[in-house]
Amino acid sequence: MSDPARSPSADAVLEVRGLEKHFGGLYALSGLDMEVRRGEIVSVIGPNGAGKSTLFNVITGIYEPDAGDIRYQGSTIVGLRPHQVVKLGIARTFQSVRLFANMTILENAMVGQHCRSKGGVFGSIVRTPGVRAEEDRIRQRAEEALSFFGKRLSGYRLEQPAFSLSYANRRRLEMARAMATDPQVLLLDEPTAGMNPRETLELRDHIVRMRDELGLTVVVIEHDMRVVKGVSDRVIACDYGQKIAEGTYEEVANDERVIEAYLGTKAAG
Amino acid sequence: MAARRWVRTGAFAGIVTIFLALVGLIGGFTDVFLIGDEVTFAGLMLLLPAFVAGFVAAAPRIEGGERREMSLGEAAVAAAVAAASAGFVFALAVLFTDLIGDERIRPIFLNVSPSLMEFVAFGQSTVVGAVILVALSTMAGVLGGVLRAAPPVIRRPVTAAVVVTVLFGFLQRVIPIALDQLSLERDWLYHPIHDGLTWVGAAVVAAISAGISLLNTRFGARVRGSLSSSIGGRSGLAMSPVRLIASVAAVALLIAAPLLLGSVISEVLGTVMVFALLGIGLNIVVGYAGLLDLGYVFFFALGAYSLALLTGATLNVYGVPPDPAISGDLNFYIAIPIVMLIAAAAGLLVGAPVLRLRGDYLALVTLGLGEMVTVLVGSPWLVPLVGGPSGMRGITDAAIGGFAFRDPQRFYYLALAFVALAAFLSWRLATSRIGRAWTAMREDEQTADAMGISTTRFKLLAFAIGGAIGSLGGALFAVKIGSLTPASFQVIVSIQVLGLVILGGLGSIPGVLVGALVLVGLPGLLREFEEYRFLAYGAAVVAVMVLRPQGLVPNVRRSRELQEEERAQDEWAKAVEEGETPGELGPPAEVTT
């Protein structure tokens, strides 16, 4: 299991303070605070439109926040471009799966290793021994990441284009691609959406394995409460761009405001 | 119902025929013979639309989700209806013109010439001519329809025979020269007086091309199988032997071409090579990185003018001192790397502020930059630097120890060497980590960024490398021509290069060569068609985009991308609905067996 108490700096690997993001008059995030400790699995829940995906987009640099700070390992990452954020060690998946549909499965994962390699123009043209070795390493690393999901994405599949995959496998490939970036923090946006119950349960175990076997810190946006219950070290509930509850699954699930957010005023209004 | 569709197809073909007549592609070519005394280019243009109409009308239909092939009889009927309509529409136009009097239309539509009117009347009265026209169109259409409905083992060889024979007809100024050079007899193949193929020659060409095509069909698979085992090729050879032989032949032809074809044609081939070089460069930008650059002429001009300045060319302006404001005296081979560096730097400089723009805006910004170059090199302001409208002259001939490259045959080899080099670089890049980053970026820029690819950096890289290769093209062009004027650096260059990259198939290097040969070579070899080249360009670009987005020689991935996107989306939607399909976990049958 994880060992959150090892050192003070390891305590909060990711820290979000007073985060705001507005779209016109819409406050997708309005003063959100949260922190994620090293080696834990945090679930972010909340009704649709609560701003969960926006949170990921702001953390990963796709949107710039209007106010607030995001600190990763103690230093701010606000204003960095997405590829810089990945390089620092925060990888993500998208709610609407976004693969490179016409690249092969292996190539998709190899793209993940891009930020850990540096072969340049000269090396690529001359094919220096260094570049060749690096290319081998990229490939090997990508295959490893793919084999995390067993046989589903490896073997003969490696050379198939990503568009030929089933929906569930696309989600898995997207996760493998993110894992191939050698991240410390993995942000998963509704990883089980569109999966059938069997696949969902299987993925639940995978998420736990990510923490236990790979030592990853995982933040997962999830609607399926069985998954949330099964994986979470901690749960954060959001509504209207703010954190409305935080704690263990039981605490949050029984919180009045959470119940209200899911059932109450919003649907009626 | 179906009949109405056939008539509509035919009527459209008729209108196309009228269009061809009005732009002068019929009346102006009644004396360009393709085969024997009978088949002229004008005749081809007159009947081709009807033929195509027949072909299209007989195409299989998707009915109730099922693909339904037509029987030969049905196909013939459909094609006949379509083609007769085509002929009818055109005949109506002819009759109408005759009624008003062609001399009254001519001041507006310049190509309604007496020779056109005579040709479409077949030397008869207009009414009889119209009847003949409809009859001939119908025949052409039925041919097309029957061909479409015939099984592939017939359709492919016949199509190949027709296409290659017509191509040989077009190459009537090229192939005879090669035959002469090889001291081969030519009169059996090409008519001694009017240059077209003889019927005997046409028959031989058709038979040979049909035979080769047959080898490539399933019927030929067995033959091929024994062929490749007798050659001793490894199993799992990447190319079929026919393709392998074709590739080797193509390379041999590329090397031998100037020797076979003499200096006039080598001159054209030199231009083809310059454009191939530009194509390879632009292909990196458009085909690999997915950035639509409409201002590629910028790099072409930059290369040409900076080479001129670096190697001591003089201004072409009278009354001012002949030396430009900046002038070097470098050897061509020393100047070339500098030129490329300048271009790469310019690519970075120009690219940096604009590359974050969305694709279509980027296209227009680059167009604007290209146009600015065009205006600037021709403006009075820059006369002291680049000579303004009258340009520069006295550009180096790239000599190596007295061996000059101005001569067309020699220039060809110089250009070919650079093309080979650029193709090699481009291929190596495409198959590296960098190429992977470009592909990812082209597929989905935002996701590529979110997966750790600095899109700005890789766009700039594509821009800089593409720009450097483009400037190389410009420099070679300057060497070839020996002098520069702004007229050579118009926006049309950008579009021409884009056109050949697209026609060849985005992302494909052999495609660039084919595109350059077809779009630059063919019109250059057939001087009569010079003024129609851009019309053909435009039509080709539209047709490729609408009908065959992957181009003539597709890059495998690129064609998947353009063609199968839809299928992928369907599948995806289906998969979402049904959940994962059970059979999906096991490997497909053909892998296990």
Add this chain to the structure above:
Amino acid sequence: MAPSLRGGTLAGTEAPHVAVARLGRFERLPWRRIILVVLGIVVGGVVVLGTLRTLGLDRVEGGYSGGAWRDFIVQGAAQGAIFAMIALGYSLVYGILRMINFAHGEVFMAGAFGSFFFADAYAKSGFLNRSPLLALAIVTLVAVAVSVGTAVLLERLAYRPLRNAPRLVPLITAIGATLFLQNAFRGFFGPQPYGYPKPTVLAGNITVLGVQIQRTQLLVLVVAVICMIVLQWFVATTRTGRSMRAVAQDREIASLMGINVDRVIVVTFAIGGVLAGIAGVLFSLSFEQVQFTMGFRPGIAAFTAAVLGGIGSIGGAALGGFVIGLLQAVGPPLILTGFGIPSVFSLKDAFVFLVLVLVLVFRPGGLLGTGEAEKV
């Protein structure tokens, strides 16, 4: 145990793959912003410096009189009115299809060229001078018919099959169509320019509100303003206009609501054609010449105008058109003369392209628009 990522190759240790990367100061700098600011300062500096130096010149040194500036402005406004009308075509189509109809400049050229033969015939028969109003009305109708025909054919043959293709595909097609249309007209009518007749009533100047203005320019301004008002009314109040707005908002939903999307798109192209046809006649009357290449640069200027105003917006296109017209007429003399550049007007087009580049770099959303964030 299933193969895991443990014991990876990167470090060669038992530690899982956890990359340790740091970004240097240098990498953390907001490069794009720095480049933009530097570029902005350079451009701004050149503009200010050039203007000051030009205004400091007196007549002998190549400066301009007040009257000259007034002429530039009137000329720019008239030119801008034509750009605005063409720009509306770009903008309407963009609003509905999110596609740059690059060939729209040729739609304009087609109308102008088509109307020439009628205008020419009427001039030769004297009809043009006998009843100029009627003659010009017919000529304009012809231009409109040809432009609309071209635009609708373009949509039907070239763009409709590509409606769901990636964004660049229709743009490339449009470029091909541009080349095709230009050269088709060259094939029909030859490469030479034709002199476009102008009725005598339009010759000479007229004084409006104390400003001397060419009659043609007045006509251009009046017609353009009327067209824009009518268009605004049409889009705002008619049923078709409402359908257009609905399709612009969301094509799928509009189609679910029972709107015939194909028809709306055709109508949009047709309206663009109408405006381009009228603009074609106005342009020909102003420059008294037609040629197969005449559509290209006005087309780009108009596109620039549409972007400048915020593509997709009618008011924006109109505003952008006038701004571009004025910039093109006033900018080169005002900014470039001060640097002692000879024949500044030959750089007029380069100036437009420069504006295009700068607008797209600094305000891709246009003057009126806001920067839009794409949804993820």
